[in-house]
Amino acid sequence: MSNPTQKPSLENTQLKDIVAHAKEYGFVFPSSEIYDGLQAVYDYxxxxxxxxxxxxxxxxxxxxQLNQNVVGIDAAIFMHPLTWKASGHIDGFSDPMIDNLDSKKRYRADVLLEEKAAHYENVGDKVRADMLLADMGRLLTAEDLTGVRQLIIDEKIACPVSGTANWTEVRQFNLMFSTQVGSVEGDSTLIYLRxxxxxxxxxNFLNVQKSARMKIPFGIAQIGKAFRNEIVARQFIFRMREFEQMEMQFFVRPGTEMEWYQQWKETRLRWHEALGLPAEKLRFHDHDKLAHYANAAVDIEFEFPFGFKEIEGIHSRTDFDLTQHQALSRKKQQFFDNDLDENGKAYGNYVxxxxxxxxxxxxxxxxxxCQAYTEETITEGEGEQQQTKTRTVLRLHPALAPVKAAIFPLVRKxxxxxxxxxxxxxxxxxxRLVYEERDAIGKRYTRQDLIGTPFCIAVDHQTLExxxxxxxHRDLREQTRMPISELRNYIGEAVSFKRIFEKL
Structure with a gap:
């Protein structure tokens, strides 16, 4: 990661190439682009x-599927507004915001300081980086926003656009989007997009526990959209106002949470590596400032073109959420555990x-x-006809590739x-297959390389005989001759999720 006062041209070029590729080949489009788009909103x-x-x-x-004690739900986006009172979002879901008076650009104060610390670490001064993060954590925990601003000034952090340090005061900015439910404005209820x-x-803890007959420890998984009015939405789809989360909440007996925390840390890191993200581009980053609900928290970070950034968080949330909902709803959120402790006594009811x-x-x-996008120099032809050129290819795991195989007749007759x-x-x-017969077969191969298709199947005159x-094969450009009857098993074996699960 670079110094925030400088513009990392190589990293910017890398990301720009990936963003351009994503649009050109149908991966990600700016939302509402015909109307000049909407900042930090994208379409797939x-x-x-x-x-x-x-x-x-x-x-x-x-x-x-791999965990017998984890089940799923799909909860609504709109929830009773007291939900967010209980969770602390109404009173405390905010980021420290700071503006540069010359550029009129807005930044998250903590992000400016984190990027400065990352710069120190990149130039080998880890001690200074750790001291800066510790100072920031102390000030944010104490809600000393004046001190945060002074720390930015003391570190000589300038706006990347204007190059000046003409900063406003730091203030808190609530990130929730609000709307109203009701047909008449005066009678409507204020609610929030989650x-x-x-x-x-x-x-839904008790609903799921009872209906699925689950016993502690067990987990509830969910995939769904969430919405945050981010101060600074940037770096392509890394930080957006509408995004999707894949979350699992694992309910455990009090006193065992740290054992499970360590276990899920290791399990989740292995999962990312099994996907094809290399170990050297992944790391744990412990939180310097814990959220109000947590007694331990760590991020799994991936090295993007713009530096190491979070892709997953593992948090020990204690009993905060269920206790808060129990208090505000006046409905018990407890589990009766009839297992016996070391003294032979049932654990009984607990949150x-x-x-x-x-x-x-x-x-x-x-x-x-980012990991799949590869530009490489290849050699084609033989003898005097031999030439080198640059090939762009997406080296996606076959199980993840959008198209599993492309089928090409050699000629259209x-x-x-x-x-x-x-x-x-x-x-x-x-x-999922594509069929294509236009253009020379070399061009057809190239198109499939650009979207990550692992196999291209050529039908020629020998096929008829x-x-x-x-x-x-996409990665090595090698070719294998085989009977049509073997194709289903050959492709199926390569693209099966089992190939990833085996690594877990």
Whole structure:
């Protein structure tokens, strides 16, 4: 990560290339682009929605299918407004905001300081980085916003746009979007778009526990949209105002939460590595300032082109949420545990503690895209015809690729299109495929490389004679001749989620 007072041209170029690729090849579009877009809001295109759905389905199955004690729900976006009173969002869901008077740009004060600390760490001064983060954490915990502003000034942090340090006071900015329910304005009720998905799980704790006959420890998983009126929404889809979370709240016996916290930390890190994110680009980052509900918190960070940033949080939330909802709703949120303790006595009724794992689906999408995007120099042809060129390819895990295989007739005649269509029809119920017969086959291969398709199947004249085809592999560009009858198993084995689950 770079000094916030400088513009990291190489990193910016890297991200710009990925953003341009995402738009050109149908992964992510600016929302409402024909009206010049809406800041920090994006739409997923034909290939993007397939990749994102694959990531979500993989997470869902890893949680609910591989863990017998985790079940799922899908809670509503709108919730009773007292939900957010109990959770602390109405009174305390805010970020420290600061403006530069010259550029008129707004920033999160804590992000400016974190980026400065990351700069110190990158230049080898970890001691200074740790001291800065500790000072920031102390000031934010004490809600000393004047001290936060002074720390920014003392660190000589300037606005990246104006280059000046002409800062306003730091003030808190509530991040919740509000709206009204009711047909008549005067009689309407103020409600909020949920800023997180976790509360939908907590208010359904007893419903799920009883209906699914779950016993502590158990988890409730959910994938859903959340909405935050971010002060600074930037870095493409990394920080948006409308985003999707994949969360699991794991309910445990009080006193065991730290054991489960450690276990879920390790489990979740392995999951990201199994997806194809390399270990050297992943790290844990313990929170310097704990949220009001937590007694431990850590982020799993991925090294994006703009530095290490969070893609998942693991938090020990104690019994804060259920206790708060119990107090405000006046409905008990307790579990009767008839297991025996070391003295042979039943644990009885208690409010469970909670360990949370929360993945940003959009951030995971971006991390996957950044890791897969590859520009490499390749050699084509032989002898005097040999030439080198740059190839762009998305090295997505086959299980995540938007398209699993592309089917190409070598030419548009001699019965080859008909045979290729026959193969397409035979396999399309099992895999997402594309059929294409336009342009030279080399150009067709290139298009599929650009969207990450792992296999291209060429139908040629020999196919009509012996029912064999050529399978071209994306990463090594090698070709394998095989019978059509083996295709289903060959592709199915490569693109199965099982290949990822095996690594867990």
């Amino acid at each position: 295109g034909p290939n993007g929605v397939e990749l994102k759905n694959n990531l979500k389905q993989l997470w869902w199955r890893a949680m609910t 800023p997180e998905t976790a509360q939908g799980i907590f208010v 469970p503690f909670v360990v949370e794992t929360s993945v940003g689906a959009d951030r995971l999408f971006l991390a996957t895209l 001699d019965g080859l299109p008909e045979k290729a269509t026959e193969i397409f029809d035979e396999l399309r119920h099992d895999f 012996d029912n064999t085809i050529t399978v071209r």
